Amino acid sequence: xxxxxxxxxxxxxxxLSRVTGLFSGRGFNIKSLCVAETLDKGISCLTVVSHGDExxxxxxxxxxxxxxxxxxxxxxxxxxxxxxxxxxIRMKAESHTRAEVLRVIDIFRGKVVDVSAKSYAxxxxxxxxxxxxxxxxxxxxxxxxxxxxxxxxxxxxTKTK
Amino acid sequence: MGKMSGSQAVVKCLEEEGIKTIFGYPGGAVxxxxxxxxxxxxxxxxxxxxxxxxxxxDGFARVTGExxxxxxxxxxxxTNGVTGIATAYMDSIPMVILTGQxxxxxxxxxxxxxxxxxxxxxxxxxxxxxxxxxxQLIPTLREAFYIAKSGRPGPVLVDLPKDLMASQLTxxxxxxxxxxxYQPTYKPHPVQIERACKKIMQAKKPVLYVGGGVILSDxxxxxxxxxxxxxxxxxxxxxxxxxxPGTHDLSMGMLGMxxxxxxxxxxxxxxxxxxxxxxxxxxxxxxxxxxxxxxxKIHIDIDPTSISKNVKVDxxxxxxxxxxxxxINEWFDTKSDINLSDEADRHMPWLETIxxxxxxxPLSYKDDDIIIKPQYVIETLHKHTExxxxxxxxxxxxxxxxxxxxxLDYHRHFVTSGGLGxxxxxxxxxxxxxxxxxxxTVIDIAGDGSIQMNIQELxxxxxxxxxxxxxxxxxxxxxxxxQWQKLFYNKRYASTTMDVAPDFVDLAKAYGxxxxxxxxxxxVEPVIKEALATDNIVIMDFKIEKEEGVYxxxxxxxxxxxxxxx
Ligand SMILES: Cc1ncc(C[n+]2csc(CCOP(=O)(O)OP(=O)(O)O)c2C)c(N)n1
Ligand SMILES: [Mg+2]
Numbered sequence: 076x077x078x079x080x081x082x083x084x085x086x087x088x089x090x091l092s093r094v095t096g097l098f099s100g101r102g103f104n105i106k107s108l109c110v111a112e113t114l115d116k117g118i119s120c121l122t123v124v125s126h127g128d129e130x131x132x133x134x135x136x137x138x139x140x141x142x143x144x145x146x147x148x149x150x151x152x153x154x155x156x157x158x159x160x161x162x163x164i165r166m167k168a169e170s171h172t173r174a175e176v177l178r179v180i181d182i183f184r185g186k187v188v189d190v191s192a193k194s195y196a197x198x199x200x201x202x203x204x205x206x207x208x209x210x211x212x213x214x215x216x217x218x219x220x221x222x223x224x225x226x227x228x229x230x231x232x233t234k235t236k
Numbered sequence: 237m238g239k240m241s242g243s244q245a246v247v248k249c250l251e252e253e254g255i256k257t258i259f260g261y262p263g264g265a266v267x268x269x270x271x272x273x274x275x276x277x278x279x280x281x282x283x284x285x286x287x288x289x290x291x292x293x294d295g296f297a298r299v300t301g302e303x304x305x306x307x308x309x310x311x312x313x314x315t316n317g318v319t320g321i322a323t324a325y326m327d328s329i330p331m332v333i334l335t336g337q338x339x340x341x342x343x344x345x346x347x348x349x350x351x352x353x354x355x356x357x358x359x360x361x362x363x364x365x366x367x368x369x370x371x372q373l374i375p376t377l378r379e380a381f382y383i384a385k386s387g388r389p390g391p392v393l394v395d396l397p398k399d400l401m402a403s404q405l406t407x408x409x410x411x412x413x414x415x416x417x418y419q420p421t422y423k424p425h426p427v428q429i430e431r432a433c434k435k436i437m438q439a440k441k442p443v444l445y446v447g448g449g450v451i452l453s454d455x456x457x458x459x460x461x462x463x464x465x466x467x468x469x470x471x472x473x474x475x476x477x478x479x480x481p482g483t484h485d486l487s488m489g490m491l492g493m494x495x496x497x498x499x500x501x502x503x504x505x506x507x508x509x510x511x512x513x514x515x516x517x518x519x520x521x522x523x524x525x526x527x528x529x530x531x532x533k534i535h536i537d538i539d540p541t542s543i544s545k546n547v548k549v550d551x552x553x554x555x556x557x558x559x560x561x562x563x564i565n566e567w568f569d570t571k572s573d574i575n576l577s578d579e580a581d582r583h584m585p586w587l588e589t590i591x592x593x594x595x596x597x598p599l600s601y602k603d604d605d606i607i608i609k610p611q612y613v614i615e616t617l618h619k620h621t622e623x624x625x626x627x628x629x630x631x632x633x634x635x636x637x638x639x640x641x642x643x644l645d646y647h648r649h650f651v652t653s654g655g656l657g658x659x660x661x662x663x664x665x666x667x668x669x670x671x672x673x674x675x676x677t678v679i680d681i682a683g684d685g686s687i688q689m690n691i692q693e694l695x696x697x698x699x700x701x702x703x704x705x706x707x708x709x710x711x712x713x714x715x716x717x718x719q720w721q722k723l724f725y726n727k728r729y730a731s732t733t734m735d736v737a738p739d740f741v742d743l744a745k746a747y748g749x750x751x752x753x754x755x756x757x758x759x760v761e762p763v764i765k766e767a768l769a770t771d772n773i774v775i776m777d778f779k780i781e782k783e784e785g786v787y788x789x790x791x792x793x794x795x796x797x798x799x800x801x802x
Binding site: 084085088089092093096100130133134137138140141143144145146 | 541
């Protein structure tokens, strides 16, 4: 099963390698990983998408928590959550395909962020499945290059009854 | 307050932490530190190899329960220490390893004797630091000691750039250490204790399965109280030996791959397994699906990651072992509706079954009138030390025979590399133990292969008048590996014959130690008596039966009930 785990950690040198070392050393899988500072500059938030059965995911969260620099570990996929990825795609955009590229990215609510005579660079955000769908549709038109972030995710606010 | 150098501050901090002995080896990056140590009362032991320093500090920590400290230079000094660090990590030993580092300005430049020891040691330390800021030097060291000894203990490495050691600083006031992201759980949850106690009440065939956590938390007394009060038989892991008296009627000895028939049968048949400070290691469980398959399980451990890692448990208790055992004991003592002696009597049929197993297949060996059997050597050592010696071991058959036949009654008296199985551990660890207890008999039970891995430490022992005794069970083979080849590799003995070995008696002499040899059974006792009566270091070279195997043995991947017996 896919799990999206959110980890708050001390923003110190070497912390990221503690986390990645833990995953590689214990044979845990990393599908994607994103990390950046939080509002508090001393604390980073890392989102890791992994998969494994219940026992493995329990070990992943416990082992992460055991790292001295890890403040909090939440398996956010246990609850309702929103997830986003972003992709930058450079599309071949010659005269006969320019309009088509624009139409497709409009469907995915993407936007053009760079233009040249023969290409468009396009930005699309969304869930991992939406991004994958966009790639699938754009591929036949002619993708020159893609850069894709990992997933970031946030639990949905609890609704008061 | 006046200023002092970084290295003086480090030494002052060590003193503040109560450190009396450290083990080290100098080099360019740590000259300042060794210089500052000259003005301190700290006993600074110069080893002969950095691996020896770390193992010696480890041995010191295991027998005292205090934090062991090693001081190594940068580059090769640090890398030489890595095996020792990994050894301590696997067995959760509280240690602080200080390594020198090149000056900060050179870090990352492939400077002379620069190595990224923080990177290298990351997976085999509980935590580690590169101090990059003078202000952080002492706070970091204090934090390192705190982390090493709190929660589940472990080695912490602090890498110290040389320029910081020469800089001037004002020594900071001692402050309480609080790390928001590190707060081990010490106290058991009362609900879980209640659940555990009720399970114990219902059990007809309980077993206490006890590991190194009981020793690390110094809870042998609490364990003994519980076992005796309720008549619960006890089995110990290699790391748990000594946690419960090995000569007590309730002791079933060690379990697992080379465990006793009784212990493995009892675990297979029990209806309640009470795991205390043990981690369901593969050498203990054998085939996982069949391990204690008929039982409910209670698991007490301070490290949540140990719980339900390999085996699902019914009652997890994240807690210091001592606190949890105390809570369980109190629960039974304060429940007025419980008659303790009835509870204890309830287990009598179970204890009889266990007794029958022991009668049927006791731990045994075929003795010989002339050829020396290793088990006989261990039993004779036990007899003449009255079971009171501190035993360290190397790794291999020697280690297993020591575990099986030196019936330990005291905790912190068995010092062995359990998790990593590090050959070469026993001699330096014995030196560390002897430093801690100069008046005790300390014996390294060794193999002829392992002893050669850190034999240079004999010089350290000599220099510091550490009269350790080394008993080499000399079979001329890397015996344990050979045993596997014999049983599972069609007797194809690849690289396990030590065709050339030193004359250990002459070797002892070369180091200023006493060397003694026994080649027949009748020579064993006189050699041991003479060794124990000698103030000097002694190497006893016992030429043992070369083909002797360690039994019982559970073949790898088999269930523990599928033991090969003698
Ligand atoms: C550093 C290290 N290298 C290799 C091994 C693998 N190993 C385990 S037991 C053993 C044989 C040990 O031989 P010896 O010390 O003579 O002990 P014996 O089994 O003969 O009693 C070896 C090579 C190990 N445990 N540690
Ligand atoms: Mg041998």
